[in-house]
Amino acid sequence: MSSQTSISTEQVAHLANLARMTLTDDELTRYADQLDHILHAVARVGEVAADEVPAMSHPQPMVNVWREDVVTPGLSAEDVLAGAPAAEDERFRVPRILDGE
Amino acid sequence: MTTTDTTLTFDDAIAAYDPLLGFEVHVELSTNSKMFCGCPTEFGAAPNTQVCPTCVGLPGSMPVVNRTAVESTIKIGLALNCEIASWCRFARKNYFYPDMPKDYQISQYDEPLCSDGYLDVDVVDADGNHQNVRVEIERVHMEEDTGKLLHTGGDTGRIHGADYSLVDYNRAGVPLIEIVTKPVPGTGALAPEVGRAYVQALREVVKSLGVSDVRMEQGSLRCDANISLMPKGSPVWGTRTETKNVNSFRSVERALRSEIIRQSNVLSSGGTVVQETRHFQETTGDTTSGRVKSDAEDYRYFPEPDLIPIAPEKQWVDELRAGLPEAPGLRIARLQQEWDLSDFDMQSVVNAGALELVVATIEAGADHSAARKWWLGELTRIANSQGTSLAELAITPAQVARLAELVDSGTLNDKLARKVIEGVLAGEGEPDAVIESRGLAVVSDDGPLLAAIDEAVAANPDVVGRITGGKPQAAGVIVGAVMKATRGQADAGRVRELLFEKLGVTPE
Ligand SMILES: [Zn+2]
Numbered sequence: 096m097s098s099q100t101s102i103s104t105e106q107v108a109h110l111a112n113l114a115r116m117t118l119t120d121d122e123l124t125r126y127a128d129q130l131d132h133i134l135h136a137v138a139r140v141g142e143v144a145a146d147e148v149p150a151m152s153h154p155q156p157m158v159n160v161w162r163e164d165v166v167t168p169g170l171s172a173e174d175v176l177a178g179a180p181a182a183e184d185e186r187f188r189v190p191r192i193l194d195g196e
Numbered sequence: 197m198t199t200t201d202t203t204l205t206f207d208d209a210i211a212a213y214d215p216l217l218g219f220e221v222h223v224e225l226s227t228n229s230k231m232f233c234g235c236p237t238e239f240g241a242a243p244n245t246q247v248c249p250t251c252v253g254l255p256g257s258m259p260v261v262n263r264t265a266v267e268s269t270i271k272i273g274l275a276l277n278c279e280i281a282s283w284c285r286f287a288r289k290n291y292f293y294p295d296m297p298k299d300y301q302i303s304q305y306d307e308p309l310c311s312d313g314y315l316d317v318d319v320v321d322a323d324g325n326h327q328n329v330r331v332e333i334e335r336v337h338m339e340e341d342t343g344k345l346l347h348t349g350g351d352t353g354r355i356h357g358a359d360y361s362l363v364d365y366n367r368a369g370v371p372l373i374e375i376v377t378k379p380v381p382g383t384g385a386l387a388p389e390v391g392r393a394y395v396q397a398l399r400e401v402v403k404s405l406g407v408s409d410v411r412m413e414q415g416s417l418r419c420d421a422n423i424s425l426m427p428k429g430s431p432v433w434g435t436r437t438e439t440k441n442v443n444s445f446r447s448v449e450r451a452l453r454s455e456i457i458r459q460s461n462v463l464s465s466g467g468t469v470v471q472e473t474r475h476f477q478e479t480t481g482d483t484t485s486g487r488v489k490s491d492a493e494d495y496r497y498f499p500e501p502d503l504i505p506i507a508p509e510k511q512w513v514d515e516l517r518a519g520l521p522e523a524p525g526l527r528i529a530r531l532q533q534e535w536d537l538s539d540f541d542m543q544s545v546v547n548a549g550a551l552e553l554v555v556a557t558i559e560a561g562a563d564h565s566a567a568r569k570w571w572l573g574e575l576t577r578i579a580n581s582q583g584t585s586l587a588e589l590a591i592t593p594a595q596v597a598r599l600a601e602l603v604d605s606g607t608l609n610d611k612l613a614r615k616v617i618e619g620v621l622a623g624e625g626e627p628d629a630v631i632e633s634r635g636l637a638v639v640s641d642d643g644p645l646l647a648a649i650d651e652a653v654a655a656n657p658d659v660v661g662r663i664t665g666g667k668p669q670a671a672g673v674i675v676g677a678v679m680k681a682t683r684g685q686a687d688a689g690r691v692r693e694l695l696f697e698k699l700g701v702t703p704e
Pocket of ligand 1: 169230233234235246247248249250251252369
């Protein structure tokens with residue numbers, strides 16, 4: 096794997112947009128540089144991983160951990176809404192989703 | 197651009213363009229508990245009463261896979277002739293929308309549990325000929341359903357113009373299966389019918405497996421229909437739109453039809469079809485523009501770190517395969533042959549919602565023609581007049597089988613049998629009990645019949661003369677008089693026999 100990873104300020108701006116973050120131009124440049132360093136560091140792992148080492152998404156070599164289809168007690172509406180910033184009619188109240196288009 | 201409104205009709209559109217179809221169907225599984233937690237899944241509970249830390253995404257909670265949901269998905273995959281993955285993972289689909297409290301949905305991305313299957317559907321073309329269309333299945337994967345939003349303020353309860361929204365997470369985390377087809381080419385003018393037939397056939401398959409109640413009106417089966425048009429003979433696919441909110445079989449057909457007409461008019465007037473989500477409008481039968489697909493739809497899928505892979509053992513998959521019920525399409529074809537019915541008669545049974553009832557009545561001992569006769573005749577009439585369905589009538593296949601047996605043995609005639617049905621439906625008990633309490637059995641002792649025949653003969657000397665003079669068909673008058681005298685409880689065939697015996701006439 097080559098270590099030519101480099102990340103542009105446009106990519107950082109895209110990620111910031113997806114994460115609903117507003118970043119200044121200075122921040123975009125700074126984070127692009129920082130992310131670049133991180134990606135390079137991670138890419139070095141690829142240099143030592145031989146072909147017979149498969150990529151993994153979980154450190155445990157396990158499969159099929161599951162539960163039987165049985166109902167277990169949950170939370171009451173009162174409890175689940177207790178931590179909500181706003182609630183109405185036993186429902187979570189969330190701000191307007193789309194700005195007037 | 198030379199726009200001249202809607203000028204192309206459906207037929208014009210099909211003459212100029214080839215439609216390419218695709219379907220994404222979501223099926224909510226009817227497990228007891230949710231996909232990744234033990235919350236119940238019942239439809240219609242009070243808001244936010246079927247929730248726990250996991251399905252509302254509280255910090256520190258961890259998902260655990262529901263084994264039955266995996267099993268149900270494998271069954272669906274097998275019934276759709278799919279390959280079952282020997283190893284696959286869940287993935288996070290990241291997006292900001294309050295219907296998922298975690299800000300991501302656990303789904304499957306490039307490693308679906310089932311892939312590469314097909315479903316054969318039957319459509320009838322304009323000439324009345326049956327055509328088999330093979331719809332190839334790309335994948336069947338597992339995910340979790342979202343919560344339900346209620347948009348408040350504004351004028352229409354729609355998301356546009358709403359002041360704020362209210363969220364109920366009861367549905368969040370309910371096991372959801374997505375069934376995605378490969379592009380379906382070559383359907384031409386039959387495209388809308390193929391769409392309807394596909395969703396209908398798919399529903400039958402899933403229903404036969406008993407893994408979902410597949411009720412479109414309750415949202416446990418939801419269809420998104422994709423369609424694009426390409427100029428006839430063009431090797432290049434057109435831009436597709438995805439129509440959502442298609443809540444009935446008929447709507448699938450209508451939505452495809454209207455989208456074919458709309459796109460063909462856009463294209464023929466020199467415009468371009470925009471790749472977007474459209475919404476089907478039940479009232480007008482049209483689709484309206486929704487969300488335009490854009491960069492913002494970057495879900496950044498990655499393997500779900502909180503779940504370990506699913507690796508169904510071959511033995512388990514083999515057992516599930518061996519336990520699959522007969523495919524609904526094949527079963528209907530087999531029953532049609534066994535019962536020796538025309539396409540039309542078989543379709544009547546299916547359309548009346550009587551198939552399972554007729555089958556169960558036959559299993560309870562009736563022959564198929566009697567079973568069909570009662571369910572499609574008197575019982576359908578009653579169900580229609582009460583605005584209900586056959587399955588909801590308060591009479592069981594076993595009771596109908598008993599009724600058929602009593603008619604067969606001569607204990608009841610059809611007229612009395614209808615009275616017995618009336619009694620059973622009124623909650624008066626089993627057919628035998630109704631006969632007993634209402635005194636409905638056919639009079640079988642010849643004594644009272646002979647007396648009634650004597651009376652009728654004495655009262656109609658001219659008719660008797662005609663019968664003995666070589667016109668046995670005149671006997672109907674005497675038989676009618678006897679039936680009237682016995683208030684319909686006599687067996688008309690027996691009356692006729694006794695009459696000819698008495699008069700010494702051999703009919704025919
Ligand atoms: Zn839960």
